[in-house]
Amino acid sequence: MTGINHMVTGAVIAGAVQQPVLVLPLAFASHFMLDSMPHFGFKNWDKARRKQKRLINGVITIDVALIVLMLILFVSQGAPTLFYVAGFVAFSPDLAWVYQFIVNRQLELSEDKPHSRFNEFHERIQSRERPSGIYIEAVYLILVGIVLIKLWP
Helix, strand or coil, X not given: CCHHHHHHHHHHHHHHHCCHHHHHHHHHHHHHHHHCCCEECCCCHHHHHHHCHHHHHHHHHHHHHHHHHHHHHHHHCCCCXXXXXXXXXXXXXXXXXXXXXXXXXXXXXXXXXXXXXXXXXXXXXXXXXXCCHHHHHHHHHHHHHHHHHHHCC
16 A cells, blocks of 8 residues: 555544654554555565656656655644654555665675565455555545544644
């Protein structure tokens, strides 16, 4: 799932629940719920990086731009701190992919390095990744964005 969808979901949870002791674990758990849904991705990311580079770079660029836009809107509209924190917590499990990409791919370390149980679980639930999942993600973002607007304090 794209970062923007994770972050907006975390913000929605913050707006709906409003109790940090509940919001943060729910935001973290939401990450795995979203990743188990059909979403954008590839069964073989290594092959896709070679053959679908423009598509991947385009989706990443749009994702980062939407995250920046969301943060600008949050700042300009005075979003509660819990919205930011919950959005980050909802996104945070994907930091393992960033680390894995940098270490394994960019530094050209062994790809046979064993994964942690956390990474194995996270990878296993990604079984519904498809390039066409971007459409599901777009519809999801619109719907959850509407919910966030309705929950805005």
